[in-house]
Amino acid sequence: MINLKEFEVWFVTGSQHLYGEETLRKVAEHSTTIAASLNDAKQIPVRVVFKPTVKTTEEIYSICMEANTAKNCIGIVAWMHTFSPAKMWIGGLKILQKPLCHLHTQYNRDIPWNDIDMNFMNLNQSAHGDREFGFMVSRMRMNRKVVVGHWQDPEVLEELNTWARAAAGWNDWQGAKFVRFGDNMRYVAVTDGDKVEAEFKFGYAVNTHGIGDLVQVINQTSDAAIDTLIEEYETAYTLVPSLQKGGAQYNSLRDAAKIEIGLRTFLEAGNYKGFTDTFEDLHGMAQLPGIAAQRLMASGYGFAGEGDWKTAALVRAMKVMGSGLPGGNSFMEDYTYHFDPANPMVLGSHMLEICPSIAHGKPSCQIHPLGIGGKADPVRLVFNAAAGPALNASLIDMGNRFRLLVNEVEAVAPLHDLPKLPVARVLWKPYPDMKTGCAAWILAGGAHHTGYSQNLTAQHLQDFADMAGIEFTLIGKDTSLYQFKNELRWNEVFYQINK
Numbered sequence: 001m002i003n004l005k006e007f008e009v010w011f012v013t014g015s016q017h018l019y020g021e022e023t024l025r026k027v028a029e030h031s032t033t034i035a036a037s038l039n040d041a042k043q044i045p046v047r048v049v050f051k052p053t054v055k056t057t058e059e060i061y062s063i064c065m066e067a068n069t070a071k072n073c074i075g076i077v078a079w080m081h082t083f084s085p086a087k088m089w090i091g092g093l094k095i096l097q098k099p100l101c102h103l104h105t106q107y108n109r110d111i112p113w114n115d116i117d118m119n120f121m122n123l124n125q126s127a128h129g130d131r132e133f134g135f136m137v138s139r140m141r142m143n144r145k146v147v148v149g150h151w152q153d154p155e156v157l158e159e160l161n162t163w164a165r166a167a168a169g170w171n172d173w174q175g176a177k178f179v180r181f182g183d184n185m186r187y188v189a190v191t192d193g194d195k196v197e198a199e200f201k202f203g204y205a206v207n208t209h210g211i212g213d214l215v216q217v218i219n220q221t222s223d224a225a226i227d228t229l230i231e232e233y234e235t236a237y238t239l240v241p242s243l244q245k246g247g248a249q250y251n252s253l254r255d256a257a258k259i260e261i262g263l264r265t266f267l268e269a270g271n272y273k274g275f276t277d278t279f280e281d282l283h284g285m286a287q288l289p290g291i292a293a294q295r296l297m298a299s300g301y302g303f304a305g306e307g308d309w310k311t312a313a314l315v316r317a318m319k320v321m322g323s324g325l326p327g328g329n330s331f332m333e334d335y336t337y338h339f340d341p342a343n344p345m346v347l348g349s350h351m352l353e354i355c356p357s358i359a360h361g362k363p364s365c366q367i368h369p370l371g372i373g374g375k376a377d378p379v380r381l382v383f384n385a386a387a388g389p390a391l392n393a394s395l396i397d398m399g400n401r402f403r404l405l406v407n408e409v410e411a412v413a414p415l416h417d418l419p420k421l422p423v424a425r426v427l428w429k430p431y432p433d434m435k436t437g438c439a440a441w442i443l444a445g446g447a448h449h450t451g452y453s454q455n456l457t458a459q460h461l462q463d464f465a466d467m468a469g470i471e472f473t474l475i476g477k478d479t480s481l482y483q484f485k486n487e488l489r490w491n492e493v494f495y496q497i498n499k
Contacts, residue, residue, distance in 0.1 A: 002300045002323040004168050007074045008047040009101070011035035012063055014084030014133060015053050023123050027053050027081045030107040034079075034151050043157040045324055046074065046164045053081075057088045064092035074171040075099035075164070080129035081107070082122070086136035093140055099167045099467045100144040101160065102137065104130045109150045143466040165456075166463035169317040176204035178274045178302065178313055179267070181211050182281030185306035190447040193310055193397035201402060202468060204273075206309040211277075215284035217269075218262030229257040233291075237365040237381060249367050249377070252287070256379035259285065260292035267301060274302025274312040279351070279373030288373050290352035290380035291365065294424075297330060297355035304331050304449055305353055310395045311449045317464065318393065318451045327454030328357025332392060332426070334448055337434075344434035345412065345427050348392075348452065352380040354424035358454055360386035360413075368422035385426030385454075387413045392430075392450040393461055394441075401495045404465045405446045406458050407437055407475040426452070431477045440475045440484045471495065 013031040015024060035050035054060045067073045075098050093100075106126040137144055145163045149156040184192045195206045230253060233239065242249040267275060275296075279288050297303045300323075302316025311331060318329040331353055338345040351370060356363050363381040370378055390411045396403045409428040418425065430437030458474050465472035471491055475484070 002320055004045040004165070004320075004323050005047060006072060007168050007171065008049045008072050009075045009077055009164055009167065010049050010051050010063070010067055010073055011038065011077050011079070012051050013053045014055075014060075014078065014080040014089070014129070015082045016055050016084055016088075019082055019122060023082065024053060024055070026123055030081060031079070034105075034107065037151065038077075038157075038160065041157050043154070043161045044164055045161060046168060048077070054084075057091055060089055060092035061095070064096045068095065068097045073098060075101060075167040077101045077103050077160070078133065079103045079105060080126055080133045082125045083129040084133060086132045089133065089136050090140070093137065093142060099163075099170060100137070100142065101163050102130065102134060102144050102146045103151070103156075103160070104134075104146060104148045105151045105156070109152070143469060145463055145466070162457065162459050163463050165321040166460050166467060168323075169321040169464055170467040172273070172320045173313065173317060174203040176273045176313070176316070177271060178204060178206045178276070178309055178316075179270060179272045180206055180208040180307055180309055181214055181275060181277045183208065183278070183307055185278050185280060188306060190396065190445070191304075191306055191308035191310070191449060195309065197397075198310070198313075198402070201470070202313070204313055206313075211281050211283055211285065214262065214266055217266045218259055218285070221258045221261045221265075225261050226254050226257045229261060230254065233257070233365055237363050239365045240367070243365060243367055243379065252367055252377060253365075253379055255286040255376070256291050259287070259289050260295060263289060263292050263296060264299075267296070272301075274316040276304050276307050276309050276312050278306045279370070279375075282373055282375050285375065287376045287378040288352065288370060290378040293353040294356055294381050297353070298328075298357050303353060303355075305350060306449075308447075308449050310397065311447070311451060314393060314395045314451045318453050318456060321460050321464070322453060322455040325455035327386070327388075328355055329451060329453045329456070330355035330358050332450045332452035334392075334450070335425075338427075339434075345429055346409075346434075347425060347427055349421075349423045349425040352378055352423060354385075354426075356381050356383065356424070358385045358426065358452065359383040359424070363424070366422055380422070381424060382422055383424050384414055385411060385424070387411045388454060390426075390428060390452060390454050391456065391458060391461075392452055394446045394450050396445050396447060398445065398471075400499055401471055402468075403444065403471040403473060404461060404468075405441070405444045405473045405475070406461050407431065407441055407446075408458055408477065409437075411454070431475065432479050436479060436481055437475055439481055440479055443481075443485060444473050444475075444488060
């Protein structure tokens, strides 16, 4: 469903006519070589497309306008091989609507000590040409990514990889649609928010459909389609005996498959990239979507429970950014704590809907009472998540701005079996420690719903927040509450001044 090779970033080199045709020919040769090398680099998940050197105000404006309207272009990587007077860039930068990465590099890695002369110096002027360009972008108060180093350096390639993935996630939000079946869970604050402001700020739309619209599609599902999907269940998961053919609850598995097919059909027909539902609005449905939500997430859809459209959209963006990387991304919730002073941990889970992309081993397909919602027992996938580095991210509506909050964590293997807990789950230790991590999250207004990632870093999400022009706040290994509280105060002043 998500193929990052469909997208491209444009490699745009700046220069000027002052240096003559021979120098400009060399600039073009070097730029072509760099762009081709970046395009071939296995670290970079999108296509890198060379664009002719821009040397005038008109050429710069034209390439920026072209980038804005090119469907597959998700951003520009700009580099000044020579000096490129930055007033030429004002018009183009004013209209540029795609993310910008400034690659501060040069063609040669080393100074040719024995051969360097003024011809070499006139050609290889990135050290000050990029500073001229950087001044103008800063003067125009534009967010951008700055990557410094030689273009063949693995660290540089990894930084470009991170930025390109963030740009793909941002591009995916533009014009996206998310459907809300029912409304927000009654009286809950943090999962709600300003959908009009979100569409203005983020580019995606959130609209509600009554559950009856979905039920109508679900009820059109054929028995043959259900049979085919159940065969897939039998291959991919370990079905408990009661859900197997001839088992006492086999019909519940068929109901769950029918719901999944109906949901997928509805989402595909409406070109939606994610959805929410709530156990408070299930009229006409046999059970709350459990395995359906889990498998749709595994297909790349965004999801969050209880009407939480912000987290559903964030999960979708994280799935786009992480596409092709080992590990997965999922809707998550901080559920309960292990406050052992020697080994404090958080148990993350949800009633049903954790994405199997984060599973360690083959999930078990089970059925259990939910105890909430007043419907039949729902089918769900039960598993433990893999251990390793991870993060939780929360998109919060602060009233005068959106805040993207990230806590780096370390997922750990369960210490004991959880035989009576019939849901997917993950244990983690928040950085920098349990007390500081939890206190900082609460001070920042972080939600109980999150996007959980095994394959993204805080840098992916910081780049993403910069593209969106929103606040980014990190709780990591070096966080101190004293500094963190000051950061929140400073941010509040900044966004009041710049509103």
